[in-house]
Amino acid sequence: MKTTKIFSFLFLFMFSSVTFAQDELQITAKDSIVQSSWIFGVGLNAVDDSGNVFDGIFNVGQEWNIVPFPSRVSIGRYFKSGLGIEAIGTYNQYKEGNVIDAEVITENISYFGFDGRVTYDINKIIGETGWFDPYVGIGAGYTDANNKGRGTYNAVVGFRTWFSDRWGLDFNSTGKWAMSQDQGATNHIQHAAGVVYQFGIEKGLSKRGEEKLELLAAIEKEKQRQTDSINEVNRIKDEALLAERLKKQQEEDALAAAEKAKIDAINKRKTEIKSRIENLGNVYFGLNSSVVNSSSKKVLDSLAQVLEEIPTLTLKITSHTDSRGTSKYNDWLSQRRVDKTKDYLLSKGVSADMLTTEAYGETMLLNECDDDTYCPEEKHAVNRRSEFVIMEF
Structure with missing residues (x-):
């Protein structure tokens, strides 16, 4: 008797554990991620074109050039593979007294940039982090800086941080190498920060969500196995009852047919009287x-x-x-x-x-x-x- 009680307790404990685990493993919104979308961004950009950006990389006052209004706009399409294609337009202004191409300029000079790039989502390698979305990329474009137009090869590193599926912030730095330095055009760095908005979103399960889905499928399979066992036990009993039910149904059908014939006869008589x-x-x-x-x-x-x-x-x-x-x-x-x-x-x-x-x-x-x-x-x-x-x- 004591052994029976122990086994009963263990069975109830295991069943409760499986039930609790299944409740914990429900797929929720947190288990889904954005896999592909369009992203539109608006923000600011800062250009360091001092001629030696690594010596004065943090010399914001004399080497960084920023305008006090939105100066960068971007639109891009990002795919499930982690690749993204983006087009970017920027405007800036070199400030009088700043160091540009190793010289202090004596007047304000407008800056224009039109760039395209291909990026790759690093989360595809390190795993989804939910809110932190780092990326790297390469591209090319055209820049008019210090009154010197030049094509550029670009390399970018950055990250986005998301507040929701649609809204987030984007921070990145882009190195721009001049394709030709015939007119003294130099390389420079462009930093950017702004607000981004996702639309045309396609969502899917994260790795954690896929693991949950696999485990839920395994639990469901085990439940189905147990159900099949119970059904097999009940099958013989059901077959025994089936013959009895069939006989009863035949008797009821016969009574219903007789009742229908009686009602039909009455209705026929009523129709004849009414017609008469x-x-x-x-x-x-x-x-x-x-x-x-x-x-x-x-x-x-x-x-x-x-x-x-x-x-x-x-x-x-x-x-x-x-x-x-x-x-x-x-x-x-x-x-x-x-x-x-x-x-x-x-x-x-x-x-x-x-x-x-x-x-x-x-x-x-x-x-x-x-x-x-x-x-x-x-x-x-x-x-x-x-x-x-x-x-x-």
Whole structure:
């Protein structure tokens, strides 16, 4: 007994551990990363073109040139492979009194740069860091600096830091080597910092997310194995119950078929009775008259015969007038007509319990012949009628 309790405890502990681990391994937004996107950036740039940048690399006051407004714009496309292609435009101004090409300049000089580059995301090598995104790159461009235009070969190192999937900061430094120094054009360094915005984003799982996904798949596979085992145990029991259920279903189907046949027979009988009464037609009256004429009596005689044959049948007699005359008069006249119709049926031996009545006056015309529409007599005659509505079969 003691051994059994120990094994039960171990089983419950292992099951709880697996359940807890699976809850911990849910894929969340933190497990996804941006794999490809467009990035647009706006920021500042600083140029060190002193002629000997490594001696005075931190001599910001005399060797760095910066304008106090956004002076750099970039647009780039970055791919899942880690490669990126970027186009950059920059403007700057060499300040009077700064050292440019190893000389102190005596006036402000504009600086323009147009560059293209290919970069590589170092996170593809060191692993995703989430918020820190270092990169290196090479490229080429055209720069007009110190009134000397030149093509340049470029090398860049930098990093981006992200506050969200869309917004971040970009910091980088680019070395620019002149393709030709015929006019005394020299090499220089350009630093940049700015805000970047990502759009056209395609996301995927990080390495951590992929590891979670693999582990979740393994757990799910084990759960499926256990489920299959339980299902196999239950299969024999289910097969035994299946025959019993099938027999019961066949019995229920037979009862349902019999019930349907019964309902179909009743509906067929109802349809026949309804058709028989509708085929008799309506009772019609003369103008301003409630007299049951000879042709109407034939209809009522046939109707009385139907009611005699089917004692369970109950009818509602409705009577109507045409639109001529006042509404109050027509209400009175239709009541007279419905009473006369009922009285005739009662005189033929029809039980009063089988009949109800309702007078509608001129409110239920069968055509357009209202108070505002002229109609010939034959159209008005259609509205002077008693009708029969089946209430119960």
